[in-house]
Amino acid sequence: MTQELSTCLWFDKKAKEAFQFYKDVFGDVELLSENPMAVVYKIYGRRFMNFNGGPEYSINPSISFFISAANQEEIEVVWNKLSNGGNIMMPLNKYPWSEQYGWCADQYGVNWQLMLGHQSSCKIMPHMMFVGQNAGKTEEAIHFYASIFDKNKIVAISRYEEGEPDQTGFIKYSQFELQGLPFGAMDSSANHQFNFNEAVSFVITVDTQDEIDHYWNKLLEGGKAGKCGWIKDKYGISWQVVPSILGKMMTNPETAPKATYAFLQMSKFIIADLEAAVK
Secondary structure, three states, X not given: OOOOOEEEEEEOOOHHHHHHHHHHHHOOEEEEEEOOOEEEEEEOOXXXXXXXXXXXXXXXXXXXXXXXXXXXXXXXXXHHHHHOOOEEEEXXXXXXXXXXXXXXXXXXXOEEEEEEXXXXXXXXXXXXXXXXXXXXOHHHHHHHHHHHOOOOEEEEEEEOOOOOOOOOOOEEEEEEXXXXXXXXXXXXXXXXXXXXXXXXXXXXXXXXXXXXXXXHHHHOOOOEEOOOOEEEOOOOOEEEEEEOHHHHHHHOOOOHHHHHXXXXXXXXXXXXXXXXXXX
């Protein structure tokens, strides 16, 4: 059975430090597991993994995280902590679409959009910005992902109209659900100096080889296979398709070295080969 989708954030030796920071910022943070490579936790009930991946990739605004604030006090407290030492893209202020909204990158480069009273089925929601050659492909991507995952739903799509600050018909806001969890996405034709990369990826944890094959084959359409279960889809968004049994192997000191050696040789995970390697 497909488990809950989670988000992986790539850090350079600061995974635990960033986790402690988010625990202070949000309060509602639950530690699930940790080891020298990764810290797994939940913010407002949504699963994240901070990965000590090294200096290869840096987080950028192409994927940000919407936070729905319940009141003015909450949005100001969270905003002040997140923006301290970071970079403000849009100051916390009143905008046509919200009484209070702001966009900032925190001190680790992770991007946050805070909005007063924003409605979704979860208090925290990943948000994708389709730029460059991807601009104008948001709606196509939404339908692509919906065709792959169960429990999918398109909640809202709002388009730029004539006279608004982007191409007419482009998506200026959308919300959809995959595996029952909310995601957001938009188009932007502005000359952004960033695009999707491996620094933010989405992790699909499954129980069976058939499920691995399903997600791997679908996400690989027009995309590119990586190592150790990683895929970059046709839009450049990174995914990890991982068997649930790997977590048990990696927390057992006897099987972890063997499992690690085995999966480092793999592109797509093969559960039978993992099990044979740790015997």
